[in-house]
Amino acid sequence: MNEEAVREFVRRCMSPGRFQHTMGVVAAAEQLAQVHGADTQAARLAGWIHDLAREWPEARLREHLDSLKLPEAMRGLPAVWHGPVAASVAAKQLAVQQTDVLQAVFYHTTGRPGMGLLEKVLCVADATEPGRRYPGVERLRELANTDLDQALAESLDASLRYLLDRRLPICLLTVAARNEVWQQLRLRSGGAAQTAAGETDTGEAQA
Numbered sequence: 001m002n003e004e005a006v007r008e009f010v011r012r013c014m015s016p017g018r019f020q021h022t023m024g025v026v027a028a029a030e031q032l033a034q035v036h037g038a039d040t041q042a043a044r045l046a047g048w049i050h051d052l053a054r055e056w057p058e059a060r061l062r063e064h065l066d067s068l069k070l071p072e073a074m075r076g077l078p079a080v081w082h083g084p085v086a087a088s089v090a091a092k093q094l095a096v097q098q099t100d101v102l103q104a105v106f107y108h109t110t111g112r113p114g115m116g117l118l119e120k121v122l123c124v125a126d127a128t129e130p131g132r133r134y135p136g137v138e139r140l141r142e143l144a145n146t147d148l149d150q151a152l153a154e155s156l157d158a159s160l161r162y163l164l165d166r167r168l169p170i171c172l173l174t175v176a177a178r179n180e181v182w183q184q185l186r187l188r189s190g191g192a193a194q195t196a197a198g199e200t201d202t203g204e205a206q207a
Contacts, residue, residue, distance in 0.1 A: 001094050006048050009094060013052045022051055024129030025122075032121045036148050039100075039118070046104045046122045049090045053082040061085050073110075073172040080109040080171055111156055111177030120152050127155040149188075153181045 001009075011019050026047035033043035053061060061081045068084050087106040090096040104122040107115070111123055128141045128151070136158065144151040156178040163170050 001096075003044065003048070006045065006094055010048050010052050014055050018051060018055055021129065021131055022048065024131045025050060025125050028125035028129040029121055032125055032144060032148065033118075035145055036117065036121065038121050042098055042101050042118055043121050043125075045096065045098070046101045046108075046118060047125060049086055049094065049096065049101075050105045050108045050122060050126065051082065051086065052089060053085040056082065056085070064088055071112075071173060077169055077171055079169070083107060083109040107173070110171045110173040111152075112173045113176045113180045115152075115177060115181075117148075120148050124148060124151050124155060127159075149181055149185060153178065153185055156181065 010022060014022065026044050029043040029047040030040050032038070033040045058078045058081075061078065064085045065081065068088055070081075070084055074080050074084065084106050087102045090105060091102055096102060100116060100118045103116070104119040107119055108122050108126055111119070115123070124140075124144050128137060128144055140151050140155060143154065156174060160170060160174060160178060162168075
């Protein structure tokens, strides 16, 4: 299926506001892919499909769970199911076969340990697309263009802080992803990596 057909399929799955966000993620993902050496077409495709199930009711999402290999950490958290469901729908109905694209979509709400480049691009694009408005987003946008891992680490910190402040459930995959990327940054800088994540707040819970 060509990109225009994917775009139209996705448009029919969501409200105008969510589609506007999706277009922003597509643009941000393409730009970050160009900067960091990822496949730009794969980044655009992941951007288009990542939220196609975002506005589905829990009952509809649950219908798809039996056919999914859902990680245990996700099972009791309906707020993160739209990523795995979107990946499944894309594979079955849009004939998307690229493993890296499907994996990026599957985990875009949570992150995971061992994230690949496209997964990082999509997560950061989702947090920094042009329509996002929250304290610290401009810093993350600037950082994303120079240090994708640092931007990812600070974005994960901000997402966790948002959930903690509101006493919302936290997916342990997000905690593990956050710990791993900060550890990698410390090793990269000889243990001197510092965070300014306290200045950021995504303003949206694993969205």
